Amino acid sequence: MTSLLIPDFDLGPHNTLAVPARSRFGAVVTDKGVLEQLVAEAEERGLPLRMLGGGSNVVLSSQFEGVTALMGIKGISVLDGTAEAALVEAGAGETWHDLVAQTVRQGLGGLENLAAIPGTVGAAPVQNIGAYGVELADRFEQLEAYDHEKRMFRVFSREDCRFAYRDSVFKAHPGRFTVVSVRLRLPRPWVPVLNYAGLSTLGAEREVSAERVFETVVAVRASKLPDWRTLPNAGSFFHNPVVPVAVADALIARHPGAPRYPAAEGFAKLSAGWLIERAGLKGHRQGPVGVSEQHALVLVNPGHGTQEDVAALARHIQAKVEAEFGVRLTPEPIFM
Ligand SMILES: Cc1cc2nc3c(=O)[nH]c(=O)nc-3n(C[C@H](O)[C@H](O)[C@H](O)COP(=O)(O)OP(=O)(O)OC[C@H]3O[C@@H](n4cnc5c(N)ncnc54)[C@H](O)[C@@H]3O)c2cc1C
The missing domain is CATH 3.30.43.10 (Uridine Diphospho-n-acetylenolpyruvylglucosamine Reductase, domain 2)
Structure with a gap:
C-alpha cells in the first residue's frame, strides 16, 4: 500500500x-x-x-x-427529520461556517448565532463551541468518532460527550478520539435567540429571520474581532473565569461596572477581556506577539512568534490579572 x-x-x-x-x-x-x-x-x-x-x-x-x-472528511446532508426537528449531518472536515451558511440558506434555522466561528465541524464538539447565547450542545444530536484506545468507531450521544462550558469528553482525553462526522438537531419551529448584547436590537424587528440573525452575527463579529487572515490570532485566548459569588461580589464592590454573567448555583462568570483591559494590557506588545488593540481577550502574532513567545505573553497576562484582581485566567487554545 x-x-x-x-x-x-x-x-x-x-x-x-x-x-x-x-x-x-x-x-x-x-x-x-x-x-x-x-x-x-x-x-x-x-x-x-x-x-x-x-x-x-x-x-x-x-x-x-x-x-x-x-x-478532510467532507459531505453535508439533510436527513429525514421529524415534525420537531430537522437533522443535518456533516463530515468532520467541512468548514463550520460553511455548514452554518448552507443550513441557513436552505431555510433551516438554529445555527445562525454560531456563524463565522473559524475551524472545522469535527473540532466544534471538542470545546463545545459557543457564541451569542448558543452553544453546540444546544443543537447536538450525535457524532461518530474513532476511539484510538478501543480501536473502533463509536457513536456518541449528547450525554456521552459530557459537554460543558468550552469543554467535552474529547477535550478531557486529548488524542483518544477522532471525530469523523457530527449530526445536528435544528428544532422546529425556529425560535430566534436574541438575548445577547449585539443581537437584542433585532428583537424589536417585526419579522426577524435566521438569515437576518446570521448576517448580523457575521457583521458584529467582523467589527469586534481582528481578522486572523491579516492579523494572526486564535480568537478568545482565555476562558471567562467562573468564580464563587463572594469573589465576584468583592470584585464588583471594588470595581463597579465590572461585567458579570450567570453561572452555576453559587458561582458567577466574569469577563476575562474586561480584566485584561483593566490590568492595562490592551494593545500591550511583547516581542513578536501582543494583545489586540481591538479586543483585549485576543492575543495576536504579527511577528510570527513561536509557541514559547505566546506562552510567555500568556503567563505575563495571568500574573498581572492575578496580582490586580486575585483571579487566575486559564488559556482556551490547546498547546500541542
Ligand atoms: C478569530 C477567531 C474567533 C473564534 N471565535 C470563537 C467563538 O466565538 N466561540 C468558540 O467557541 N470558539 C471560537 N474560536 C475558536 C475556534 O474557532 C474553535 O475552537 C474551533 O472549533 C476550532 O476548530 P479547528 O478545526 O480550527 O480546530 P483545531 O484548532 O485544528 O483543533 C483544536 C483541537 O481539536 C482537536 N481536533 C481537531 N479536529 C478534530 C477531530 N476531527 N476529532 C478530534 N479532535 C479534533 C485538535 O487536536 C485540537 O486539540 C475562535 C477562533 C478564532 C481564530
Missing part, C-alpha cells in the same frame, strides 16, 4: 495564529478507511498521531516528532 505520509510537513499555513511549525510527517484524512490506514502506519513506525482541523484553537510547537493529520 502506498504511504499516506508527507515528510517534513509545514504547519505554518495550517494555524490561524501563524506560529511557525513543522511536523515530521503530515497527512490528509479523506475518509474513515484512510484514518484506519493512517493509524496503522503511524503505529508501525512507532510515531504519535495527532489531529488538526483549521488550526484556529491551537498554539503549535515548532517541531512535532510524529504525524499531524489534517481532517
Whole structure:
C-alpha cells in the first residue's frame, strides 16, 4: 500500500495564529478507511498521531516528532427529520461556517448565532463551541468518532460527550478520539435567540429571520474581532473565569461596572477581556506577539512568534490579572 505520509510537513499555513511549525510527517484524512490506514502506519513506525482541523484553537510547537493529520472528511446532508426537528449531518472536515451558511440558506434555522466561528465541524464538539447565547450542545444530536484506545468507531450521544462550558469528553482525553462526522438537531419551529448584547436590537424587528440573525452575527463579529487572515490570532485566548459569588461580589464592590454573567448555583462568570483591559494590557506588545488593540481577550502574532513567545505573553497576562484582581485566567487554545 502506498504511504499516506508527507515528510517534513509545514504547519505554518495550517494555524490561524501563524506560529511557525513543522511536523515530521503530515497527512490528509479523506475518509474513515484512510484514518484506519493512517493509524496503522503511524503505529508501525512507532510515531504519535495527532489531529488538526483549521488550526484556529491551537498554539503549535515548532517541531512535532510524529504525524499531524489534517481532517478532510467532507459531505453535508439533510436527513429525514421529524415534525420537531430537522437533522443535518456533516463530515468532520467541512468548514463550520460553511455548514452554518448552507443550513441557513436552505431555510433551516438554529445555527445562525454560531456563524463565522473559524475551524472545522469535527473540532466544534471538542470545546463545545459557543457564541451569542448558543452553544453546540444546544443543537447536538450525535457524532461518530474513532476511539484510538478501543480501536473502533463509536457513536456518541449528547450525554456521552459530557459537554460543558468550552469543554467535552474529547477535550478531557486529548488524542483518544477522532471525530469523523457530527449530526445536528435544528428544532422546529425556529425560535430566534436574541438575548445577547449585539443581537437584542433585532428583537424589536417585526419579522426577524435566521438569515437576518446570521448576517448580523457575521457583521458584529467582523467589527469586534481582528481578522486572523491579516492579523494572526486564535480568537478568545482565555476562558471567562467562573468564580464563587463572594469573589465576584468583592470584585464588583471594588470595581463597579465590572461585567458579570450567570453561572452555576453559587458561582458567577466574569469577563476575562474586561480584566485584561483593566490590568492595562490592551494593545500591550511583547516581542513578536501582543494583545489586540481591538479586543483585549485576543492575543495576536504579527511577528510570527513561536509557541514559547505566546506562552510567555500568556503567563505575563495571568500574573498581572492575578496580582490586580486575585483571579487566575486559564488559556482556551490547546498547546500541542
Ligand atoms: C478569530 C477567531 C474567533 C473564534 N471565535 C470563537 C467563538 O466565538 N466561540 C468558540 O467557541 N470558539 C471560537 N474560536 C475558536 C475556534 O474557532 C474553535 O475552537 C474551533 O472549533 C476550532 O476548530 P479547528 O478545526 O480550527 O480546530 P483545531 O484548532 O485544528 O483543533 C483544536 C483541537 O481539536 C482537536 N481536533 C481537531 N479536529 C478534530 C477531530 N476531527 N476529532 C478530534 N479532535 C479534533 C485538535 O487536536 C485540537 O486539540 C475562535 C477562533 C478564532 C481564530
